[in-house]
Amino acid sequence: MERIIEQTADGSATLFVPELDEHYHSVKGARTESQHIFIDMGLKASEASEPRILEIxxxxxxxxxxxxxxxxxxxKKIHYTGIELYPLPWETVDALKYSDHPLFKTLHTTPWEEDVIITPNFTLKKVQADARTSEEGKGNCYDLIYFDAFAPDKQPExxxxELFDQLYxxxxxxxxxxTxxxxxTVRRMLQSAGFIVERLPGPPGGKREILRARKP
Structure with a gap:
């Protein structure tokens, strides 16, 4: 798929996929959105002392x-698993200029399908698979899930x-x-899976609301 670099409102870049008419991150601010939804509303809200994180x-x-x-x-020691069916080449990611830190390149160039110690506090496992059929979650348990698939009208599958039931x-x-x-419809599916769901304020200048679901 063709991917075009576009600048977002907070000065950080994102990728636009013409085939899907969809962006990888919010045009209102790529870094701002990710920080708010997944770090501030997710990681900081987790009570796990050594969280295991799964990113969809x-x-x-x-x-x-x-x-x-x-x-x-x-x-805080974190084990991070990312499931991705279509990995991006480092050259594409590097052009986004998210970070000059050499560890950012390391995240992308480490081997797939194995645990890699990036720092004493951060271990990464990248899995190339379809999250709907991956065996990765079976036998594992996580403290936090970043659900960051393309929008429902672009990637309804x-x-x-079924997937939210599996994640629960x-x-x-x-x-x-x-997420x-x-x-x-997404909130009701999460509730049907068993989650207690909150509507939370969205990131500054971005979406009005986001969702946080907790397993009781």
Missing amino acids: GFGTGLNALLTLEAAEATG MWSQ VILHTGGILT YCAKG
């Missing part, structure tokens, strides 16, 4: 980068009751799922 849609690696930065700032099972009790999508 590794994409540009921005969410992983922000989580790595948080791990280094807090000293990723926003299914692999979360620890008290575990959290965060940028606040559609009523």
Whole structure:
């Protein structure tokens, strides 16, 4: 698929996919959105002392980068698994200029399908697979899920009751799922899976609301 670099409102860049008429991140602010939804409303709300995180849609690696930065700032040990069916080449990601830190390149160039210790506080496992059929979650339990698939009207197969049911099972009790999508249909599917769902304010200048779901 063709991917075009576009600037967003906070000065950070994103990728636009003409075939899907969709962006990888919010045009209102790529970094601002990711920081708010997944770090501020997700990681900071987790009660796990050494959280295991699952990201649905590794994409540009921005969410992983922000989580790595948080791990280094807090000293919290994090194990991070990213599932991505269509990995981006480093050259494409590098052009976005998210970070000059050499560890950002390391996130993208480490081997797939194995645990890689990036720093003493951050271990990464990248899995090239379809999240709907991946065996990765079976036998594992997570404390936090970043649900960052393309929008429901662009990638409807990723926003299914079956998938949310699966994700509920692999979360620890008290575990959290965060997503940028606040559609009523998505909220009801999460509730049907068993989650307690909150509508939270969206990122500054961006979406009005986001969702955070917790396994009771």
